[in-house]
Amino acid sequence: MTHPAAADLIARSNRLGSDPKNTNYAGGNTSAKGTETDPVTGQPVELVWVKGSGGDLGTLTEQGLAVLRLDRMRALVDVYPGLEREDEMVAAFDYCLHGKGGAAPSIDTAMHGLVDASHVDHLHPDSGIAVATAADGQELTSTIFGDKVVWVPWRRPGFQLGLDIAEIKAKNPQAIGCILGGHGITAWGETSDEAERASLWIIDTAAAYIAEHSRPEPFGPPLAGYAPLPQAERRAKAAALGATIRGIASQDRPMVGHFTDTGEVLDFLASSEHPRLGALGTSCPDHFLRTKVKPLVLDLPSDAPVEDCVARLKELAVAYREDYQAYYDRHATPASPAIRGADPLIVLVPGVGMFSFGKDKQTARVAGEFYVNAINVMRGAEGLSTYAPIDEAEKFRIEYWALEEAKLQRMPKPKPLATRVALVTGAAGGIGKATAKKLAAEGACVVIADLSLEKAQAAAAEIGGSDVAVGVAADVSDEDAVQAMVDAAVLAFGGVDLVVNNAGLSLSKSLMDTTAADWDLQHNVMAKGSFLVSKATAKVMVEQEMGGDIVYISSKNSVFAGPNNIAYSATKADQAHQVRLLAAELGAHGIKVNGVNPDGVVQGSGIFASGWGANRAAVYGVEEKDLGKFYAQRTILKREVLPENIANAVFVLCGPDMTHTTGLHVPVDAGVAAAFLR
Numbered sequence: 001m002t003h004p005a006a007a008d009l010i011a012r013s014n015r016l017g018s019d020p021k022n023t024n025y026a027g028g029n030t031s032a033k034g035t036e037t038d039p040v041t042g043q044p045v046e047l048v049w050v051k052g053s054g055g056d057l058g059t060l061t062e063q064g065l066a067v068l069r070l071d072r073m074r075a076l077v078d079v080y081p082g083l084e085r086e087d088e089m090v091a092a093f094d095y096c097l098h099g100k101g102g103a104a105p106s107i108d109t110a111m112h113g114l115v116d117a118s119h120v121d122h123l124h125p126d127s128g129i130a131v132a133t134a135a136d137g138q139e140l141t142s143t144i145f146g147d148k149v150v151w152v153p154w155r156r157p158g159f160q161l162g163l164d165i166a167e168i169k170a171k172n173p174q175a176i177g178c179i180l181g182g183h184g185i186t187a188w189g190e191t192s193d194e195a196e197r198a199s200l201w202i203i204d205t206a207a208a209y210i211a212e213h214s215r216p217e218p219f220g221p222p223l224a225g226y227a228p229l230p231q232a233e234r235r236a237k238a239a240a241l242g243a244t245i246r247g248i249a250s251q252d253r254p255m256v257g258h259f260t261d262t263g264e265v266l267d268f269l270a271s272s273e274h275p276r277l278g279a280l281g282t283s284c285p286d287h288f289l290r291t292k293v294k295p296l297v298l299d300l301p302s303d304a305p306v307e308d309c310v311a312r313l314k315e316l317a318v319a320y321r322e323d324y325q326a327y328y329d330r331h332a333t334p335a336s337p338a339i340r341g342a343d344p345l346i347v348l349v350p351g352v353g354m355f356s357f358g359k360d361k362q363t364a365r366v367a368g369e370f371y372v373n374a375i376n377v378m379r380g381a382e383g384l385s386t387y388a389p390i391d392e393a394e395k396f397r398i399e400y401w402a403l404e405e406a407k408l409q410r411m412p413k414p415k416p417l418a419t420r421v422a423l424v425t426g427a428a429g430g431i432g433k434a435t436a437k438k439l440a441a442e443g444a445c446v447v448i449a450d451l452s453l454e455k456a457q458a459a460a461a462e463i464g465g466s467d468v469a470v471g472v473a474a475d476v477s478d479e480d481a482v483q484a485m486v487d488a489a490v491l492a493f494g495g496v497d498l499v500v501n502n503a504g505l506s507l508s509k510s511l512m513d514t515t516a517a518d519w520d521l522q523h524n525v526m527a528k529g530s531f532l533v534s535k536a537t538a539k540v541m542v543e544q545e546m547g548g549d550i551v552y553i554s555s556k557n558s559v560f561a562g563p564n565n566i567a568y569s570a571t572k573a574d575q576a577h578q579v580r581l582l583a584a585e586l587g588a589h590g591i592k593v594n595g596v597n598p599d600g601v602v603q604g605s606g607i608f609a610s611g612w613g614a615n616r617a618a619v620y621g622v623e624e625k626d627l628g629k630f631y632a633q634r635t636i637l638k639r640e641v642l643p644e645n646i647a648n649a650v651f652v653l654c655g656p657d658m659t660h661t662t663g664l665h666v667p668v669d670a671g672v673a674a675a676f677l678r
């Protein structure tokens with residue numbers, strides 16, 4: 001059963017963490033102390049429950065808490081070897097765990113255990129960090145809060161910071177918390193409510209003080225030519241630049257992108273001080289791994305032509321990488337972890353917005369949220385004083401901290417398609433949906449395109465939230481609609497690397513019954529549609545310079561000739577030759593083009609459900625529901641072909657093992673000798 005103190009702690013944490021003014025995503029930690037009966041001795045034992053490493057306060061549950069014995073934590077003070085070796089204390093926390101110990105204790109555990117208060121909150125509110133990063137933060141702290149809140153000069157999170165704060169609490173009985181220079185706030189109380197009130201009072205008092213005393217234009221006067229473009233124009237420009245920017249951010253390792261044109265970013269970029277502030281970088285320790293020390297900022301006005309922006313971004317990327325390497329070289333010691341890549345994680349484009357990057361969509365999105373936090377912090381600090389983040393050497397120590405490195409090394413191995421952005425046409429159902437599902441399950445972000453927005457979105461929702469799959473409407477036979485679909489993919493995930501030309505339909509008719517309209521419809525969707533999709537997506541892939549895959553779902557009928565199929569089979573043969581033509585043309589850009597030839601996929605197929613199945617069943621004299629089994633009996637392997645079998649073949653063609661194959665068609669038909677390739 002949950003101890004009442006832990007229950008209070010979880011409820012308080014969820015309330016605090018669900019309001020972004022209080023702390024950034026997964027930032028900060030909270031704790032509660034209480035007494036339980038030790039099952040071993042039957043005696044009371046004092047415990048501390050504290051948010052474990054990595055979790056988020058807004059969604060904290062009991063599983064996210066570490067549970068430690070206070071007597072043993074307090075005893076650590078006597079063996080603490082001093083500042084130089086404080087990192088060793090993290091391993092010592094394992095010897096303080098109670099029972100199975102719960103979640104892994106974080107670096108901030110010492111602060112929670114050593115501060116003598118029943119409930120402790122450590123948070124990263126924008127308003128609090130604004131005071132914490134103001135050049136005269138110490139004076140501001142006493143002006144704003146009197147003696148209720150104490151200033152703690154910057155110190156890296158760890159055992160010593162815990163000791164410092166414990167001492168401050170002991171020496172200042174009137175205090176309810178402190179401002180941690182360069183970092184955030186800590187507050188405490190004897191009850192959970194008291195701690196929560198203390199946290200909120202510090203956050204709200206700081207915010208109110210900033211609102212009242214800030215200078216009118218904290219980021220300086222407007223910069224001529226840097227005002228935000230109208231929404232449609234900035235989205236169009238973001239889509240046009242997206243692939244180049246993703247390529248820039250993915251030189252060392254491929255990244256997923258996130259785009260936002262939120263007002264905070266646009267206002268920042270429209271003001272004269274943004275180049276100076278952008279170069280100063282972020283401050284709160286949480287930020288460095290997520291956003292790197294500083295962003296790449298395009299130094300061209302909002303209406304600069306796309307070609308000029310592309311050329312300048314490429315120059316700035318070279319400079320950014322040199323600058324980052326120099327920063328690493330200035331501070332790295334032989335014991336430092338290896339450089340983790342020199343590409344920017346945040347790219348700012350005046351008038352347009354911000355691109356942020358990460359190993360998956362959630363990480364990319366959160367990096368962007370963190371930079372918005374940084375903008376809010378800079379606005380507050382500059383409004384009252386001068387923004388003065390911690391110095392570069394300290395930033396480096398945090399970014400390349402051995403403990404952070406160990407955390408990264410413990411991360412599970414990424415899935416085979418992690419970082420890849422897949423676009424599957426005709427993916428609201430049938431083979432397309434099964435393929436999108438498989439690619440997502442293997443780690444890709446997927447864009448589901450189909451005629452109906454509603455159905456595309458429903459299929460996306462079935463696969464996962466918007467960090468995994470998004471649905472867009474697109475008629476692949478319409479060139480503008482195809483471009484809009486590709487733009488949507490770029491804005492959703494930063495670009496495109498894996499395209500599945502799957503949209504299709506089949507009207508089985510004899511030559512005499514096939515009308516010109518039947519011919520046009522099938523050729524427009526399949527031959528022309530996949531040509532348009534390949535063209536628009538290949539442009540993105542070429543700009544990204546990250547290679548890519550295009551897979552055509554053609555058909556057994558692209559090679560097999562039977563009656564009553566003139567239009568469908570001819571357009572499938574067209575698609576099949578597009579595979580070879582584009583494999584030959586796009587190989588120079590590292591783009592592989594392959595095809596899958598399915599046959600007899602009855603289950604889940606809209607093509608079969610919409611009359612074709614009934615027609616085929618009637619022709620063969622079987623019940624429609626038995627058509628799949630009937631087809632199976634005609635195959636060499638006597639197996640029914642399912643949408644998942646096609647999806648698996650697509651994955652193999654694009655996956656990590658099939659790196660040297662292009663221009664190939666893979667039959668997935670359970671063996672049809674008449675359709676063997678030769």
Ligand SMILES: NC(=O)c1ccc[n+]([C@@H]2O[C@H](COP(=O)([O-])OP(=O)(O)OC[C@H]3O[C@@H](n4cnc5c(N)ncnc54)[C@H](O)[C@@H]3O)[C@@H](O)[C@H]2O)c1
Pocket residue numbers: 425426427428429430431432449450451452474475476477501502503504505506525529553554555556597598599600601602604605606607608
């Ligand atoms: N089912 C089979 O046995 C079989 C065999 C060989 C090839 N194929 C091919 O596999 C692909 C998928 O077929 P399925 O069996 O899953 O059928 P399906 O009808 O379930 O899926 C096709 C999807 O394409 C969409 N679509 C149609 N026209 C479109 C357009 N203009 N723009 C965007 N989307 C459009 C449809 O809305 C549908 O969701 C097709 O290209 C088909 O020719 C299927």
Ligand SMILES: [Zn+2]
Pocket residue numbers: 028122123124157183184285
């Ligand atoms: Zn912190």
